[in-house]
Amino acid sequence: MPTPKRKLLQGNIACVQGALYAGMRFFAGYPITPSTELAEGSSRELPKIGGRFIQMEDEIASIAAVIGASVSGLKSMTATSGPGYSLMVELIGYAYITETPCVIVNVQRGGPSTGLPTKVSQSDTMQARWGTHGDYTAIAVAPSTVADTVTETIRAFNLAERFRTPVTVLLDEVIGHSRELITLPEPGEVKIYNRVKPTVPPEQFVPFVMTPNGVSPMASYGEGYRYNVTGLTHDTMGFSTNRADEIFPKLDKLRNKIMNYTDEITKIRVEMMDDAEIAFIAYGSVARASLQAATLARQAGVKVGVIQLYTIWPFPDKEIQQLTERCKAVIVGELNMGQIVTEIRRILPRELPIHTMQRYDGDILTPMQLLEKLQEVL
Amino acid sequence: MKNLMDKIVLPSDRFEMRLSGSGGQGMVLAAVIFSEAVGFGSSKNVAQTQSYGPEARGGASKSDVVVSPSEIFYPKAIKLDLLLAMTQEALDSYYSALKDHGILIIDDVLVTHVPTDDYYGLPFTRLAREECGHIMVANVIALAAIAEITGLVGREALEQAVLARAPRGTEDKNKKAIEVGIREAAKLKAKRKKK
Amino acid sequence: MPVVEKQRSDVILQYLRPKKKFPSVWCPGCGNGIVMGALIRAIDKLGYKRDEVCCVSGIGCTSRMPVYLDFNSLHTAHGRALAFATGVKFAQPNMKVIVITGDGDALAIGGNHFIHACRRNIDITTILINNFIYGMTGGQGSPTTPAGAFSTTTPYGNVEKQFDPCGLAQAAGASFVGRSTVFHTPQMEKMIMAALEHKGFSLVEVIANCHTYYGRLNKQGDPVAMVNSFKENAVMLGKAQTMTPDQLKGKYVIGTLHENKEATEFCDEYQKVVDVRMAGGKAR
Known part of the structure; x- marks a missing residue:
């Protein structure tokens, strides 16, 4: 219809x-x-x-x-x-x-x-x-x-x-x-986040205040807070600093506010992995070729699945490790000379064979190329 | 497994077509219009892609359309069910991508060397000039012929899609182009049936 | 305009950030402080609310100024102040956006942003403190270093020619262009006021002393000697118009050099587009 x-x-x-x-x-x-x-x-x-x-x-x-x-x-x-x-x-x-x-x-x-x-x-x-x-x-x-x-x-x-x-x-x-x-989502169908705004009066405002989750409430210019924004490493007031006791917390904050919430940032798609012996790991347009190749290979009786990364950074270490626990090999397809595969090598056990399929001539990897690689691996 | 590739069966519910010619012949626009017509006329999924070089005019131009009732994984053509070639260069480049017994449609004035007898030949550019008053609508005549030959989109959906994209003042020429394309393709179909 | 008689230093202290640690990064005798004082007095006399002022700067000695002032402040990357300021002004057209920059920041690494901000005639006031040298990095040649002058990267004399920031701005489309020096403080203050009140892109170039590097390397003496030389070599525009190019060599022509009140302003023009589109106008 x-x-x-x-x-x-x-x-x-x-x-x-x-x-x-x-x-x-x-x-x-x-x-x-x-x-x-x-x-x-x-x-x-x-x-x-x-x-x-x-x-x-x-x-x-x-x-x-x-x-x-x-x-x-x-x-x-x-x-x-x-x-x-x-x-x-x-x-x-x-x-x-x-x-x-x-x-x-x-x-x-x-x-x-x-x-x-x-x-x-x-x-x-x-x-x-x-x-x-x-x-x-x-x-x-x-x-x-x-x-x-x-x-x-x-x-x-x-x-x-x-x-x-x-x-x-x-x-x-x-x-x-x-x-x-x-079909575009209807208004209200997808949750929208807005930056947290300060609730304290301006004289108590600390623009880069340490908070439990690492995110400081953010005032906009013109709202009465008149704070300093600088590219110099700064203290919680936004003024440049050379003090170790202010530099460490600032840089730790930049890391921890994201790394402590990796689980909530990570997003992957998992297809046909339940009994998969081989996993295609891919992202972007190569994920589509991988899904196509895996679907065709399944019809030919090969136990192969796909892990598609929607979040590339922070890297979904834990998810990939768990999903490939029972795999005999993984195939990483990329349109480059091997970038994300270095992360895969970092997180997977040494004994698990990691095969690559790389294309960098300006064209997309095809399902047939991935299937040929799969045939080699089998 | 040494024989995996022999066991691979391409998905039967995917229809893959490629519109090819030279830049400026409106191949990408034709693919966009066809994709929209599929959207108007059915609940099928469509993926339309193209490859292009730095030239805005001239040079090879191609656009793929994949139509399927299920999720389209790979967005480009794997093996073509249909190839439209508006120039000799396009046919030479893409003929090998056509499936055995796939549908080949050519502009039989501009394409003179065809490696098979199994094709639909129509003088799209000449029909556009002589019957519709402008070579610009050659791509629309070709689309109408594809619609008639494949049955993938109905005339109404195609007309809706074409008119949604047609510059003001060209509506009549475009309607005429659809009529001509369907008429000429129907004639060819009838001839092939007799054979 | 409210005329409040206050001690000059009282006015200045009111506008310095209470929580910022002083002293400033500037050398004793630096011309930047004189410009900061004039800017503060100009804003005070105009009666702007502090929350409605945003000072934006890049990198360099001069670019530290916004950090000391109790306004909204955006201390950005080298050369990019005007590009950041364009974002601030366009997002909040009612904000008084002031860019404080130096000759290296505005004219070398930021030269492209400078001419394009002028071209758009976006309502930003730019105060360009020109001391003919890179101060913060230790006295290297800049786009305004005069031919033949010495710096740590022109140890045998500068073989390049200098930019005229005012001529550049006017040619690029700025609708208010003026020049002053740190000697002519009352004139500078009035010029900053006029620039702030001008609708469109305004440039105030202030000739200033960097005795630490430029003065020392070119044997121009202490801050007092350098400021005195600005007094001696400054020529008011009216008088300059009667002088020959030869007579004007080595002089600083000061005053309001260009003013066009008719030029349309970028944010206003865009708002017109928004008004039509929001009323349902169809794209061509």
């Missing part, structure tokens, strides 16, 4: 829709293939709801404006692709240390450098974790379908607001540019 609520949406546009659902009111960006539709879509939609879009002079300026808008109280996002993400990383670090919620979408393409602008890749996975200098803990999510892109973008905003931290959405060219028929 026809379902009129379904819309054919491109992945990049679905990302905009998810952001709007989550409450995005500010977007700053700079054109770059294959992410540009996110800027175009935001420029069309935001003025209709009183939001703001600005095309900045480069990607550095884009993330700067996003952080400025976020401390001024608006849920903010930027979107880019490899080279642009590289330009942004210094200021993503500024968002980490100032604990400013914001969402950065990276529609991955082949690199390094200008690389393959119109071709797919997953080679910024490690950059999303380690891109900026210094010590910090990152959150990154990876959708694999157009429908996922809506829900994962909403989740990215929720995580950013809840933990006062930048969150990266790792899209890739295939998902960003593919179109699928999806």
Whole structure:
């Protein structure tokens, strides 16, 4: 039966829709293939709801404006692709240390450098974790379908607001540019988090106060709190410090507010793993090829399953360890020269064979390639 | 297991098609319109993808549409059920991706060397110019032919989808294109039945 | 305008952050303090509420100023103050956004943001303290270091040419451009007031002394000698217009150099778009 609520949406546009659902009111960006539709879509939609879009002079300026808008109280996002993400990383670090919620979408393409602008890749996975200098803990999510892109973008905003931290959405060219028929969630269908606001009077306000969960209530400029925000390592009042008894707690806070809640941030999809002897582990568009390959192999009588990672960072160590306990081998497919597989090697026992299937020519891994690898492993 | 690949049976409920030609012929737009028509006319799932280079015009252009009643895992074509080739280069590039006995549709003015007798040939570009008054709608004639040949979308859903995307003032040309595409494809179908 | 006669130091103390640890990072005799005093008095005279003022800065000696002031403050990354400030202003158009920057911060690493903020004519007041050198990192050459001048990275004399920040801003589209020096404090204060009240992008360039590096490396003497040299070499705009380029060599032309009250402002123009779209206007 026809379902009129379904819309054919491109992945990049679905990302905009998810952001709007989550409450995005500010977007700053700079054109770059294959992410540009996110800027175009935001420029069309935001003025209709009183939001703001600005095309900045480069990607550095884009993330700067996003952080400025976020401390001024608006849920903010930027979107880019490899080279642009590289330009942004210094200021993503500024968002980490100032604990400013914001969402950065990276529609991955082949690199390094200008690389393959119109071709797919997953080679910024490690950059999303380690891109900026210094010590910090990152959150990154990876959708694999157009429908996922809506829900994962909403989740990215929720995580950013809840933990006062930048969150990266790792899209890739295939998902960003593919179109699928999806149904957008109704208002109220998905829970939306907003940053916790201070309840104390301004004279008692401690902008980076230590709290049990590590998240300090956040005032917006103009609300009467008049506090200092700086990229220098700072004390709880927001003033720069060189004291060990203030530096340790600040950096520990950046880590613990996320690592203590890993269980609530982690999201994976598990298919056909109950009796699986072999597991495909994948994320993004490769997860789709893996699901296809596993389904076909099951029909041919092979006990194979799929673990799909929606949360890439923090890495779902525990879940993967438990799910693969009875496996005889795992196959990790990626569109890079081996990034997430280093995490898999870190967490799985040495005696468990870890096979890789890597493609970095700008095309997606096909189910047939994964099946051929599976045939080798069997 | 040395013979896993021999045991693999491609899913029978997936229909995979590729619209190919050169940049500017509207292959991606045609794929988008077809996908929307599937949405208007059924509860099936659709995934539409494309590959493209830096050229906005000219150069090879292709777009895949996968239609399935169940969840679409892999979004691109694995082995094509249908190939539309609007240029010789497109046919040469993608013919090998077509299943045995898959449906091949070509513009038989622009494509002259076809490695099989089993195909539908229509002069899409010429029909567009001569019957509809603009070569821009050649892709719509092709879509209508695909709809008629496969039965994947009905005429009403296709018309709804085409008109939703048609620039103002081109509605009549597009309606005419659908009519021409269905008419010509129906003729070809009838001929093949006789054979 | 409320005229309240107060001791100058009383006014200044009222606007310094009570919980910030002093002393400041600035050397004794630094021109930055003079500019900070003028800014405070200008804001006090204009009667702005502190919660409605946001000072944004990048990295450098000058960029520490917002941290000492009891307003909303955003101390950001090197060169990026104007980009952050654009986000703040666009998100909160009623906020008085003031960018405090130096010559290296604004014109080298931040040069692109500078010209684009001017081009948009976004309603931000930028106070650019020009001391011809990088102070915080120890006296390196900057985009305003004069040809031939010495710095720790131009030990044999600068072979590059200097930027004219005011000319650059005007050419890029800023609608208020003025120059003063740390000697001409009353004029500077009035110019800052005019800039703050101007709707659109306003630039106040203040020539200042870095005796610690620029003065020492170029044998220009102590703070008093340097400030005196600004007095001697400053030429009011009116007089400058009667002088030849040769006569103007080594002089600082001061005063309001450019003002355009008709230029449309970025946030206003965007708000018009929002108003039409929210009323249901269809995209073209």
